[in-house]
Amino acid sequence: MDEPLKWLPDTDATPWQALGKAMHAGLPVPTGFMVLPFAPEEQIRAAYEQLKISDKAHFIAVRGPSHAALNIIGSDAVVHALRRLWAESADAPVLVQRMIHAMWCGKTHWHRKNLRIKANEGMMILDPDTYLVNSTTGKCVRRTLEPKQRKMIRHVDGSAKVVEREGERTAMPAEHLAKIAELAVRAGSDIGWAVDDLDKVWLISVS
Numbered sequence: 001m002d003e004p005l006k007w008l009p010d011t012d013a014t015p016w017q018a019l020g021k022a023m024h025a026g027l028p029v030p031t032g033f034m035v036l037p038f039a040p041e042e043q044i045r046a047a048y049e050q051l052k053i054s055d056k057a058h059f060i061a062v063r064g065p066s067h068a069a070l071n072i073i074g075s076d077a078v079v080h081a082l083r084r085l086w087a088e089s090a091d092a093p094v095l096v097q098r099m100i101h102a103m104w105c106g107k108t109h110w111h112r113k114n115l116r117i118k119a120n121e122g123m124m125i126l127d128p129d130t131y132l133v134n135s136t137t138g139k140c141v142r143r144t145l146e147p148k149q150r151k152m153i154r155h156v157d158g159s160a161k162v163v164e165r166e167g168e169r170t171a172m173p174a175e176h177l178a179k180i181a182e183l184a185v186r187a188g189s190d191i192g193w194a195v196d197d198l199d200k201v202w203l204i205s206v207s
Helices: 017-024 041-054 075-088 174-187
Strands: 005-007 032-035 060-063 068-072 094-098 102-111 114-121 129-134 140-144 150-154 160-164 191-196 201-206
Touching: 005 041, 017 201, 032 041, 041 060, 041 075, 041 094, 060 075, 068 075, 075 094, 102 174, 114 174, 129 174, 174 191, 174 201
Parallel strands: none
Antiparallel strands: 005 032, 032 094, 060 068, 060 094, 102 114, 102 191, 114 129, 129 140, 150 160, 191 201
């Protein structure tokens, strides 16, 4: 792979290949680009500005093979986050993407013909509830709600904090579960996902 920076979906022969293929197939993957350590800094900054303008992307996610930096604002912060991730994995391709303002997030795994959906309110998986959903009908057949319900929320400056919901326990809406199940069926694999503030379900990872 000679090119130091590639936009999704053109990320063949990289750890982000499956995500690129999903985007090419029309699945809702946030816009982003893959960058290698030898990419010129000015090229990274130019790509960031393009992403910010084309997608109105104020917040950015920078994702390495095992760690991620979330809610990044500005090209300086993007470059700094890349350097930190490359300090851990020197040769790793890193994905820079529009950050989804997640109302819910989680992971979905296939379990025979059903889907096991782990779902958490907010922007991070902390105390996920578990839903078993029929992959054909999209209907929940069993759910397990955790006794605690913490969620991560984001402020306008990009800072985040974890809060615990008070009052009545909240389950994920049935329409969200159906959309997540549909996305997992279309992807044909285990996925990570996020539901934004307009109730759109995004594909965050494919495994």
